Amino acid sequence: MLPVLALTVIFSVVPLVMVFDRSLYRGNIFGTDLSFAGLANYREVFSTGGGHVLAVTAVFTVGFVVACMVAGFCIALLLDIRLPGLRQVRAFFVIPIVVPPVATAFIWFTMFEPNSGLFNRALQGLGLPQVNLNTPSTALVAVIAFGAWQFFGEVVLLYLAALKSLPGDVLEAASVDGAGPWQRLRYVRWPLLWHQTALILVLATLNGLQTFTQIYVLTDGGPQGATQTALYYVYQEAFGYGTGSIGLADAMAVILFGISILVTLSQLTLINRRTA
Amino acid sequence: MRMRLPARIAVYALVTVSVLLVLFPLLWMASAALKTNAEIIDPDSPLLPLHPQWSNLSTAWNTVPFGRFFLNTAIFSITTTAGWVATGMLAGYAFAMFDFPFKRVLFYVVLSGLMIPFTVVLVPVVQLLADVHWVNTYQGLIVPNLASALGCFLYRQFFLAAPLELGEAARIDGASELRIFWTVYRPLAQPMTGAFMIIAFLQNWNNFLFPLVVTNSEKLMMISQGLTIFEGQISRVTYNLMMAGSLIAVIPVLIVAMIAQRRVVEGLALGAVRG
Numbered sequence: 036m037l038p039v040l041a042l043t044v045i046f047s048v049v050p051l052v053m054v055f056d057r058s059l060y061r062g063n064i065f066g067t068d069l070s071f072a073g074l075a076n077y078r079e080v081f082s083t084g085g086g087h088v089l090a091v092t093a094v095f096t097v098g099f100v101v102a103c104m105v106a107g108f109c110i111a112l113l114l115d116i117r118l119p120g121l122r123q124v125r126a127f128f129v130i131p132i133v134v135p136p137v138a139t140a141f142i143w144f145t146m147f148e149p150n151s152g153l154f155n156r157a158l159q160g161l162g163l164p165q166v167n168l169n170t171p172s173t174a175l176v177a178v179i180a181f182g183a184w185q186f187f188g189e190v191v192l193l194y195l196a197a198l199k200s201l202p203g204d205v206l207e208a209a210s211v212d213g214a215g216p217w218q219r220l221r222y223v224r225w226p227l228l229w230h231q232t233a234l235i236l237v238l239a240t241l242n243g244l245q246t247f248t249q250i251y252v253l254t255d256g257g258p259q260g261a262t263q264t265a266l267y268y269v270y271q272e273a274f275g276y277g278t279g280s281i282g283l284a285d286a287m288a289v290i291l292f293g294i295s296i297l298v299t300l301s302q303l304t305l306i307n308r309r310t311a
Numbered sequence: 312m313r314m315r316l317p318a319r320i321a322v323y324a325l326v327t328v329s330v331l332l333v334l335f336p337l338l339w340m341a342s343a344a345l346k347t348n349a350e351i352i353d354p355d356s357p358l359l360p361l362h363p364q365w366s367n368l369s370t371a372w373n374t375v376p377f378g379r380f381f382l383n384t385a386i387f388s389i390t391t392t393a394g395w396v397a398t399g400m401l402a403g404y405a406f407a408m409f410d411f412p413f414k415r416v417l418f419y420v421v422l423s424g425l426m427i428p429f430t431v432v433l434v435p436v437v438q439l440l441a442d443v444h445w446v447n448t449y450q451g452l453i454v455p456n457l458a459s460a461l462g463c464f465l466y467r468q469f470f471l472a473a474p475l476e477l478g479e480a481a482r483i484d485g486a487s488e489l490r491i492f493w494t495v496y497r498p499l500a501q502p503m504t505g506a507f508m509i510i511a512f513l514q515n516w517n518n519f520l521f522p523l524v525v526t527n528s529e530k531l532m533m534i535s536q537g538l539t540i541f542e543g544q545i546s547r548v549t550y551n552l553m554m555a556g557s558l559i560a561v562i563p564v565l566i567v568a569m570i571a572q573r574r575v576v577e578g579l580a581l582g583a584v585r586g
Binding site for chain 1: 330333334336343351352430432435513517523524535539542550554556575576
């Protein structure tokens with residue numbers, strides 16, 4: 036290897052390694068903390084409502100993922116139909132992904148304003164109860180809806196790309212054999228898309244677990260912790276209040292990391308089983 | 312296969328609905344940004360501003376130092392994006408093209424960076440920055456965000472698939488390794504670089520959590536964090552200014568995204584491969 040290249044490697048790889056080394060090193064600090072302080076931090080996390088936080092995280096993430104996947108898949112199927120103009124429509128679905136979440140969070144905040152906000156006007160018009168950010172159950176629904184809105188465009192675009200790459204002759208053969216649109220979807224396209232579905236599922240789940248800005252502006256984890264996800268707990272314990280505890284934040288961060296890895300691995304195993 | 316007219320009308324209707332699903336919050340914002348505050352709070356007021364208050368925009372612009380925020384955001388996004396591309400490309404190239412000691416181990420280190428969500432190591436990173444007194448500084452904001460494991464991974468995959476013969480030929484012609492990288496392989500990766508760059512730029516531009524915990528001085532604030540001033544300082548009553556401020560923050564990003572729309576779509580697909 037030439038010296039010049041050695042230098043390139045050093046100046047590019049080493050900073051990278053340093054960055055990751057740091058993250059690993061920190062991981063070790065958590066580890067040594069654990070062995071010395073025992074599981075005290077973890078016990079305290081759970082005795083101070085950590086179980087509730089994890090439940091909120093689960094509800095939020097599942098709701099977020101389901102909403103994104105269902106809306107994204109249906110809209111992608113719709114846009115995949117060959118009609119003039121539909122290709123150009125794709126551009127719109129880039130918008131929610133790229134606009135600053137703080138700005139959109141303000142927008143959603145005003146749309147949930149009692150009586151005068153867009154949603155509550157519509158809900159009232161339909162004779163339904165209003166969504167209030169100060170009521171625990173509806174606040175969680177509101178945060179899920181907003182989080183999903185910001186992300187579903189990505190699901191649309193990824194599914195569209197996947198649909199475009201399906202082998203046309205297989206679909207044609209299915210039509211020739213007399214398969215209707217529903218049958219083609221159920222027995223041909225859906226199984227062919229399985230691999231992509233699993234990948235998008237991983238992506239959406241990790242995104243859901245890392246949702247921060249939306250919660251920060253809309254509810255700040257409230258009311259009464261109803262929208263306090265694991266990541267939000269980490270933030271609040273470490274940086275939020277003067278009374279927070281770094282130890283608790285770290286413990287929850289490790290739990291969050293464990294969940295992320297577990298989710299990713301189990302979903303990836305799922306793909307491999309189905310495709311094998 | 313031709314569709315009947317009713318079916319076609321149904322498709323277009325559904326497409327319109329789904330586009331509105333994307334756009335309605337932005338339309339609501341644009342409308343509210345031009346209303347008086349009394350109109351926004353009044354449940355019976357029309358949805359559109361009847362007497363557009365254009366002055367809201369200038370008032371919002373003057374309420375917080377937007378110019379400063381935009382400048383800070385630009386500095387942050389440009390340097391970090393350049394860092395992502397440079398480190399990603401060079402490291403990925405090295406991993407793909409050369410053998411060196413501990414290559415496998417080093418690559419696993421990079422992969423672990425992909426697996427560890429940044430939010431998980433947020434607390435230790437901030438503690439580390441505090442140790443070297445980098446909290447509330449530009450370098451504290453920028454340096455931890457200079458490298459991208461995703462970039463390294465993507466470029467490695469790309470260069471692994473690149474033809475070796477091109478480099479061989481150049482080597483025989485006496486080109487230095489650096490020159491081979493710069494004039495032969497770097498241009499090959501250009502389309503991917505474009506897509507990666509735009510998506511990195513947008514992601515860094517919108518970064519909120521990290522700047523939030525590393526800075527608290529208005530001089531260093533980025534646009535997203537700056538916007539929250541509308542929520543805190545002015546109290547939640549001035550919705551119209553909040554919306555006008557949001558509008559100011561959204562428009563530049565929207566323009567960039569629309570111009571580079573195809574690249575953005577490609578970039579999103581790149582980001583998805585890591586799963």
